[in-house]
Amino acid sequence: MSASSRSPSEDLRREPRRFDEVAVGQRLPDLPFAISGADIIRFAGAVDDYAEPHWDHVFMVERGMPGIIVHGGFTFSVMCRVVEQWFPPEVADYRDCSVRYLRPSLPGEGRYGARIASREELSGERRIGIDLWAENAAGARLAEGTMTVVLVADPPRP
Amino acid sequence: MNDTNHAELLATLNRRRGVETPPTVTEVDRSMIRRFCVATGNLHPLYLDEAYARGTRFGGIIAPPTFVAALIAGHFPEIIVRGLPFARELHAQDEVRIARPIRTGDVITAFARYDHASLQVAARGPRLYQAADLILRDAAQCEVAHVRIVTVAF
Numbered sequence: 001m002s003a004s005s006r007s008p009s010e011d012l013r014r015e016p017r018r019f020d021e022v023a024v025g026q027r028l029p030d031l032p033f034a035i036s037g038a039d040i041i042r043f044a045g046a047v048d049d050y051a052e053p054h055w056d057h058v059f060m061v062e063r064g065m066p067g068i069i070v071h072g073g074f075t076f077s078v079m080c081r082v083v084e085q086w087f088p089p090e091v092a093d094y095r096d097c098s099v100r101y102l103r104p105s106l107p108g109e110g111r112y113g114a115r116i117a118s119r120e121e122l123s124g125e126r127r128i129g130i131d132l133w134a135e136n137a138a139g140a141r142l143a144e145g146t147m148t149v150v151l152v153a154d155p156p157r158p
Numbered sequence: 159m160n161d162t163n164h165a166e167l168l169a170t171l172n173r174r175r176g177v178e179t180p181p182t183v184t185e186v187d188r189s190m191i192r193r194f195c196v197a198t199g200n201l202h203p204l205y206l207d208e209a210y211a212r213g214t215r216f217g218g219i220i221a222p223p224t225f226v227a228a229l230i231a232g233h234f235p236e237i238i239v240r241g242l243p244f245a246r247e248l249h250a251q252d253e254v255r256i257a258r259p260i261r262t263g264d265v266i267t268a269f270a271r272y273d274h275a276s277l278q279v280a281a282r283g284p285r286l287y288q289a290a291d292l293i294l295r296d297a298a299q300c301e302v303a304h305v306r307i308v309t310v311a312f
Contacts, residue, residue, distance in 0.1 A: 033199060039197070042196070042197045043197040043198065045193070045197070046190075046193040046194045046196075046197035046198075046228060047194065047197075047227045047228045047230070047231065048228070048231035049227075049230070049231065049234075051235055053248075063245055063246055064245060064246070065246075071227070071249075072249040072252065073224060073227030073252075074197070074198060074227075076224050076227075076252060077198040077200065077222065077224040077227070078198060078199065080222070080223055080224055081198070081199070081200055081222075084200075084202060088202070088204075089202065089204050089220065089222075089259075090204060090214050090215065093259075094223040094256055094259075095255070095256055096253070096254065096255050096256065097223060097224075097253075097254045097256070098251070098252065098253040098254065099251065099252050100250065100251045101248065101249055101250055101251065104248060147223075152215070153215075
């Protein structure tokens with residue numbers, strides 16, 4: 001599903017996890033997410049970034065690219081959304097995050113994933129490190145990143 | 159380009175260390191956050207629904223962590239030297255330190271500072287990296303977020 005085709009009532013499936021339910025190596029549910037050319041233009045408007053690679057097809061073809069590419073910040077934003085499924089902002093502070101863009105991201109279907117990389121309690125802070133990634137429809141890695149969340153409360157048990 | 163030209167280019171770029179973009183001041187409102195969230199498909203009510211957000215520990219709408227991207231206009235890519243003698247220039251890396259969530263009503267001062275350029279010679283040719291920092295402060299001049307941005311030309 002692309003950003004443009006979403007209705008305000010649709011969103012991620014949230015299944016918040018308690019700190020004691022999390023273990024290193026666990027994978028969070030993947031988030032399939034497609035980005036269209038219209039989505040790229042919408043993001044450009046939202047962040048006021050109209051650099052040529054994001055709207056000028058001819059400019060990109062002249063530089064040997066197939067066409068326009070997704071803003072890095074757009075890819076990164078979708079990667080970070082995966083974390084919300086288990087660690088929603090009501091109970092988690094998002095502290096540090098990082099991303100390396102491995103190859104240009106073209107419009108199309110994508111899959112976004114995350115895995116628990118660390119879990120520790122330091123000076124009373126319950127800190128979870130998470131590895132993130134984005135892949136295109138062919139399974140090629142587009143970006144890899146990390147996020148640190150601090151759980152400030154446990155979600156209620158169902 | 160030969161090695162001498164690369165060295166000259168690096169020296170020129172590194173003379174920019176410490177150069178800053180003119181600061182911009184932005185008052186964050188609900189519509190900015192909504193536009194960003196809709197664009198990224200993030201429909202969490204904490205970012206969109208004032209009544210819901212009021213009942214959370216934040217007491218009102220906040221922005222998602224990557225909202226910093228909405229505050230870099232005029233700073234990135236402007237802080238990076240573009241039009242270099244390479245075929246492609248791409249955004250390579252971001253590192254974001256978040257001190258606290260950005261919320262509606264925040265008055266954010268943003269500016270970017272050029273840090274350095276470096277060159278790596280890879281099998282497929284030279285790759286020139288440029289690094290800059292984007293700094294966001296609130297009205298009390300407390301740092302809200304710090305973003306290290308790296309670009310690559312090759």
